[in-house]
Amino acid sequence: xxxxxxxxxxDEVKQCTQCAEHLPLGPRPVVQAASAAKLLIIGQAPxxxxxxxxxxxNDPSGDRLRDWLKIDKTVFYDPTQIAIxxxxxxxxxxxxxxxxxxxxxxxxxxxxxxxxxxxxxxxTLLIGDYAQRRYLSPKPRTLTQTVQANPQWAPDFIAxxxxxxxxxxxxxxxxxxxxxxxPNLQNRMDQLFD
Numbered sequence: 001x002x003x004x005x006x007x008x009x010x011d012e013v014k015q016c017t018q019c020a021e022h023l024p025l026g027p028r029p030v031v032q033a034a035s036a037a038k039l040l041i042i043g044q045a046p047x048x049x050x051x052x053x054x055x056x057x058n059d060p061s062g063d064r065l066r067d068w069l070k071i072d073k074t075v076f077y078d079p080t081q082i083a084i085x086x087x088x089x090x091x092x093x094x095x096x097x098x099x100x101x102x103x104x105x106x107x108x109x110x111x112x113x114x115x116x117x118x119x120x121x122x123x124t125l126l127i128g129d130y131a132q133r134r135y136l137s138p139k140p141r142t143l144t145q146t147v148q149a150n151p152q153w154a155p156d157f158i159a160x161x162x163x164x165x166x167x168x169x170x171x172x173x174x175x176x177x178x179x180x181x182x183p184n185l186q187n188r189m190d191q192l193f194d
Contacts, residue, residue, distance in 0.1 A: 006035055006117040013089065013110055019103045022092075029089035030056050031110075034079035035117050038192045040124040041065075042111075042131040044162065045088035045102035056084040064163035065127070070186050075193060083118055085111065087130045098166060102130050123155070123188055128162040144174060150181055158185055 013029050020027045030046045041057075049059040057065055057076070066076055075081050088102025089110065095101075111134075115121075126132045132146050133139055136153060140146045146159045153159055161167050161177070171177060 019105045023090050024093040025091050027090050032079045033083040036080040037083035040083045040121045043086045043127040045086050046091045051091035061164045069189050124157050126159045132159050
Protein backbone atom coordinates (compact mmCIF):
# COMPACT_ATOMS: atom_id res chain seq x y z
CA UNK A 1 0.00 0.00 0.00
CA UNK A 2 3.00 2.30 0.28
CA UNK A 3 2.34 3.38 -3.32
CA UNK A 4 -0.40 5.73 -2.09
CA UNK A 5 0.13 8.71 0.24
CA UNK A 6 -0.56 8.25 3.95
CA UNK A 7 -3.38 10.79 3.78
CA UNK A 8 -5.16 8.63 1.21
CA UNK A 9 -4.65 5.51 3.32
CA UNK A 10 -6.09 7.27 6.38
CA ASP A 11 -9.08 8.40 4.29
CA GLU A 12 -9.57 4.77 3.25
CA VAL A 13 -9.41 3.68 6.92
CA LYS A 14 -11.95 6.32 7.93
CA GLN A 15 -14.35 5.10 5.24
CA CYS A 16 -14.02 1.43 6.22
CA THR A 17 -17.29 -0.42 6.75
CA GLN A 18 -15.89 -3.98 6.85
CA CYS A 19 -17.56 -4.92 10.14
CA ALA A 20 -20.46 -2.43 10.09
CA GLU A 21 -23.04 -5.15 10.73
CA HIS A 22 -21.39 -5.85 14.11
CA LEU A 23 -21.20 -2.22 15.30
CA PRO A 24 -24.25 -1.03 17.28
CA LEU A 25 -23.44 2.66 16.65
CA GLY A 26 -22.19 2.11 13.11
CA PRO A 27 -18.67 2.56 11.80
CA ARG A 28 -16.64 5.62 12.76
CA PRO A 29 -12.97 4.64 12.57
CA VAL A 30 -10.73 6.73 14.83
CA VAL A 31 -7.04 7.04 13.92
CA GLN A 32 -4.35 9.74 13.95
CA ALA A 33 -1.03 9.55 12.10
CA ALA A 34 1.61 11.44 10.15
CA SER A 35 4.89 10.11 8.83
CA ALA A 36 6.90 12.39 11.15
CA ALA A 37 5.37 10.89 14.34
CA LYS A 38 7.89 9.74 16.96
CA LEU A 39 5.48 7.92 19.27
CA LEU A 40 2.81 5.37 18.38
CA ILE A 41 0.02 4.62 20.84
CA ILE A 42 -1.84 1.37 20.26
CA GLY A 43 -4.86 1.01 22.53
CA GLN A 44 -7.99 -1.12 22.50
CA ALA A 45 -11.00 0.50 20.81
CA PRO A 46 -12.89 3.78 21.08
CA UNK A 47 -15.54 4.16 23.76
CA UNK A 48 -18.85 5.92 23.18
CA UNK A 49 -17.48 9.40 23.91
CA UNK A 50 -14.64 8.94 21.44
CA UNK A 51 -17.12 7.51 18.92
CA UNK A 52 -19.33 10.59 19.31
CA UNK A 53 -16.48 13.09 18.86
CA UNK A 54 -14.13 11.17 16.57
CA UNK A 55 -11.26 12.35 18.80
CA UNK A 56 -9.02 9.56 20.15
CA UNK A 57 -8.64 9.28 23.93
CA ASN A 58 -11.16 12.10 24.42
CA ASP A 59 -12.41 10.74 27.75
CA PRO A 60 -11.26 10.18 31.36
CA SER A 61 -8.94 7.38 30.19
CA GLY A 62 -7.25 9.85 27.86
CA ASP A 63 -6.91 12.39 30.67
CA ARG A 64 -5.11 9.79 32.80
CA LEU A 65 -2.95 8.66 29.88
CA ARG A 66 -1.83 12.25 29.17
CA ASP A 67 -1.07 12.63 32.88
CA TRP A 68 1.02 9.44 32.81
CA LEU A 69 2.89 10.77 29.78
CA LYS A 70 3.21 14.28 31.24
CA ILE A 71 2.18 15.84 27.93
CA ASP A 72 -0.61 18.24 27.10
CA LYS A 73 -3.36 17.98 24.51
CA THR A 74 -1.43 20.14 22.05
CA VAL A 75 1.35 17.55 21.76
CA PHE A 76 -0.98 14.57 22.18
CA TYR A 77 -3.23 15.59 19.29
CA ASP A 78 -0.40 16.63 16.96
CA PRO A 79 -0.17 13.75 14.46
CA THR A 80 3.35 14.85 13.49
CA GLN A 81 4.35 14.02 17.08
CA ILE A 82 2.06 11.14 18.07
CA ALA A 83 0.30 8.50 15.98
CA ILE A 84 -2.72 6.83 17.59
CA UNK A 85 -4.02 3.54 16.28
CA UNK A 86 -6.35 1.28 18.28
CA UNK A 87 -6.67 -2.47 17.89
CA UNK A 88 -10.26 -1.89 16.82
CA UNK A 89 -10.86 1.42 15.07
CA UNK A 90 -14.59 1.65 15.89
CA UNK A 91 -16.68 1.41 19.04
CA UNK A 92 -17.42 -2.33 19.38
CA UNK A 93 -20.51 -2.11 21.58
CA UNK A 94 -21.32 -2.86 25.18
CA UNK A 95 -20.85 -6.22 26.89
CA UNK A 96 -21.90 -7.51 30.29
CA UNK A 97 -18.94 -5.95 32.14
CA UNK A 98 -17.93 -3.00 29.97
CA UNK A 99 -17.25 -2.51 26.30
CA UNK A 100 -16.86 -5.52 24.03
CA UNK A 101 -13.38 -6.48 22.80
CA UNK A 102 -12.00 -4.67 19.75
CA UNK A 103 -13.28 -6.09 16.48
CA UNK A 104 -10.72 -8.64 15.22
CA UNK A 105 -10.81 -7.41 11.60
CA UNK A 106 -9.11 -4.03 12.11
CA UNK A 107 -5.57 -4.80 13.22
CA UNK A 108 -4.84 -7.39 10.50
CA UNK A 109 -6.34 -5.16 7.84
CA UNK A 110 -4.81 -1.80 8.78
CA UNK A 111 -1.94 -1.93 11.29
CA UNK A 112 0.91 -3.05 9.03
CA UNK A 113 -0.27 -0.73 6.25
CA UNK A 114 -0.22 2.29 8.56
CA UNK A 115 2.96 1.35 10.42
CA UNK A 116 4.98 1.26 7.20
CA UNK A 117 4.33 5.02 6.92
CA UNK A 118 5.76 5.70 10.40
CA UNK A 119 9.55 5.41 9.96
CA UNK A 120 10.36 7.84 12.78
CA UNK A 121 8.47 6.02 15.53
CA UNK A 122 11.05 5.02 18.12
CA UNK A 123 8.60 4.01 20.85
CA THR A 124 5.25 2.26 20.77
CA LEU A 125 2.96 2.22 23.80
CA LEU A 126 0.93 -0.97 23.99
CA ILE A 127 -2.08 -0.19 26.13
CA GLY A 128 -4.03 -3.17 27.38
CA ASP A 129 -3.93 -6.87 26.78
CA TYR A 130 -5.20 -6.89 23.17
CA ALA A 131 -2.35 -4.71 21.89
CA GLN A 132 0.19 -6.56 23.98
CA ARG A 133 -0.92 -9.97 22.69
CA ARG A 134 -0.51 -8.81 19.11
CA TYR A 135 2.88 -7.14 19.44
CA LEU A 136 4.83 -8.84 22.23
CA SER A 137 6.36 -12.25 21.94
CA PRO A 138 6.46 -14.27 24.01
CA LYS A 139 3.88 -12.41 26.07
CA PRO A 140 3.57 -13.40 29.74
CA ARG A 141 0.25 -14.86 30.82
CA THR A 142 -1.16 -11.83 32.66
CA LEU A 143 -1.29 -8.08 32.17
CA THR A 144 0.55 -7.61 35.47
CA GLN A 145 3.38 -9.90 34.37
CA THR A 146 3.56 -8.15 31.00
CA VAL A 147 3.82 -4.68 32.53
CA GLN A 148 6.40 -5.92 35.05
CA ALA A 149 8.45 -7.28 32.15
CA ASN A 150 8.78 -3.86 30.50
CA PRO A 151 12.60 -3.94 30.44
CA GLN A 152 12.27 -7.01 28.20
CA TRP A 153 10.34 -4.98 25.59
CA ALA A 154 12.72 -1.98 25.58
CA PRO A 155 13.56 0.12 23.71
CA ASP A 156 10.79 -0.40 21.15
CA PHE A 157 7.76 -0.97 23.38
CA ILE A 158 6.33 -0.02 26.74
CA ALA A 159 3.40 -2.14 27.92
CA UNK A 160 0.81 -0.30 30.01
CA UNK A 161 -2.45 -1.19 31.70
CA UNK A 162 -5.46 0.60 30.30
CA UNK A 163 -5.76 4.00 32.03
CA UNK A 164 -9.50 3.54 32.49
CA UNK A 165 -11.01 4.43 35.86
CA UNK A 166 -12.13 0.77 35.86
CA UNK A 167 -8.49 -0.09 36.55
CA UNK A 168 -8.24 1.95 39.76
CA UNK A 169 -8.19 -1.26 41.80
CA UNK A 170 -5.34 -2.69 39.69
CA UNK A 171 -3.36 0.52 40.16
CA UNK A 172 -3.98 0.43 43.90
CA UNK A 173 -2.86 -3.21 44.14
CA UNK A 174 0.26 -2.56 42.06
CA UNK A 175 1.98 0.56 43.46
CA UNK A 176 5.22 -0.48 41.71
CA UNK A 177 3.62 0.70 38.47
CA UNK A 178 3.61 4.35 39.55
CA UNK A 179 6.93 3.98 41.38
CA UNK A 180 8.97 2.34 38.62
CA UNK A 181 7.16 2.12 35.28
CA UNK A 182 5.77 5.66 35.10
CA PRO A 183 9.12 7.39 35.81
CA ASN A 184 10.71 5.32 33.03
CA LEU A 185 7.84 6.19 30.70
CA GLN A 186 8.10 9.89 31.53
CA ASN A 187 11.85 9.79 30.97
CA ARG A 188 11.26 8.34 27.50
CA MET A 189 8.71 11.10 26.82
CA ASP A 190 11.28 13.72 27.79
CA GLN A 191 13.76 12.16 25.36
CA LEU A 192 11.20 12.13 22.55
CA PHE A 193 9.65 15.55 23.07
CA ASP A 194 12.34 17.76 24.64
